[in-house]
Amino acid sequence: MRWDRRMLDAPARPRPPAVQRLRASVPPGGALVPIALAVGAITACVAALFGSRLSGTPQIPVLPGLPDAGEFTRLAMPLARTAFDVVAVGLCGSLLLGLVLLPRRHADLALSIEAAMRSAARCAWALAATAVALLLLTLSEVLARPLPRVLSWDILGQFAYSFDATRALMSSALLAVLTAVAAGSEASRATRTLTGLLAAATLIPPLLAGHSGHARYHYLAVASLSVHVLSASIWIGGLLALALALGRGRGPAGHTPLVTALPRFSRVALFCCVAVGLSGAVNAWIRLATVDQLWLTPYGRLILAKTAALVVLAGFGWWHRRRTIQAVRDRRPRAFVLLAAVEVAIMLTTVGLAVALARTPPPTAPGHARTSAAGLSTHLRIFQSDRPVATGPRSPEHNRWGG
DSSP, X not given: OHHHHHHHHSOOOOOOOHHHHHHHHSOOHHHHHHHHHHHHHXXXXXXXXXXXXXXXXXXXXXXXXXOOOOHHHHHHHHHHHHHHHHHHHHHHHHHHIIIIISOTTOGGGHHHHHHHHHHHHHHHHHHHHHHHHHHHHHHHHHHTOOHHHHOSHHHXXXXXXXXXXXXXXXXXXHHHHHHHHHHHXXXXXXXXXXXXXXXXXXXXXXHHTSGGGGSSSHHHHHHHHHHHHHHHHHHHHHHHHHHHHHHHOOHHHHTHHHHHHHHHHHHHHHHHHHXXXXXXXXXXXXXXXXXXXXXXXXXXXXXXXXHHHHHHHHHHHHHIIIIIHHHHHTTOTHHHHHHHHHHHHHHHHHHHHHHHHHTSOOOOOTTOOXXXXXXXXXXXXXXXXXXXXXXXXXXXXXXXXXX
C-alpha cells in the first residue's frame, strides 16, 4: 500500500511529444533533402512511365510487319523528358537563389551566391545534354528505327531539322549551352539579366511542339502553358535550392542564406502557386470540350491528379508561412527541412504526372478530327516497310510529343 502511495506521489516522467520524437528521427538537413530529391525523382519517373496507363489511356499496339523503334525507346522517352524537366527545375531554382533571393549588398552572402551560380551552370550543361538525348530518342520514335540506327550522320543530317519537336530540342540545347556560359562568366547586372532570360527561353521551344502548338486558341494555349511551366519550375526549383542551402549550413552562421532568402521566396512562391493554378485552369478549359471529360477521359483524370497535388502543395505553403518561417528565424530550421523535403518529393511526382499528361492525347470535341504525331509515325513506317503489312485493329489516336 505504501509502495502504491509513493508511485502516486512521484512526479510523472515527461514523455517526449510525438512531434519531438518525429524530429529526433529525421536525418540532418544535409542528408534529408538529397534523400527527398532521390525519392521524388524516382516517383516522378514512375508517374511518367505509368501515369497514362493508370489513367486509362489506350496503348498503341505494335503492328506486325511494320518497323518499330523498339521497347528501349518507348521506355526511355518519358524518362528522358522527366530528366529534362527535373534538371530545368534545378536550373531555375539555382538562378532564383543566386540572382533574386540573396541580396548582393551583403558581403557574407558572396560565397552562397557564387555557389548558386556554379550550380546553375552545371544544371544548364546537364540540360543541354538531356535535350540532345531527347532529340535522338524523338528521332528514333518518329522514324520507327531503333536508337543505334539513328546514330549516324546521314540520318541526323537529313531528319534532325525536319520535325517541329527536333527543331525545338535543338533550340533548347543551344540556349542551355549559352545559359551555362553566361552563368559561369563574370557576374554583372547585364550578365545576370541575360542569364535569367536565356534560362527562361530554354524551356519554351519544347512547349511549342506539344499539344499547345496545335490546340484551339493557339496563342492563348501557348502563353498559358509557358506561364504554367515557368511558374512551376521557379516554385519547385526555388524551394529545392533553399532546402539544399540550409542542408549545407553548419551552425547559426550557415543558416544566414536561408534566413535572408526565405521571406522573399515566400512571396515568390505565393505568386507562382496562383499562376500555376490559373494557367492550368485555362489550359484545361482549352483542352476539354465538356466538364464531364475531367473524369470520363484519361487526360481529364491526369488533370484532376495534378489539381489534387496543387491543393496539397498550397496547404504546405500556408503552413510554411504560418509556422516554419518563424522557426527558421529562431534558429530552428529542422521543421522547415522536414516539410520542404516532403514538399519537394510531391512536387517532383507532379512533374512526372505532367510528363504523362504531355504524352496523353487530349479529348476532341464531337465532330472534330485531329492529326496526331502517331499518324505521321505510322505513315513513315508504312512508307519505309517493304514487307506485307498485317491488318489489325486501328490504333487509337495518340500524340507522342511532350508539351
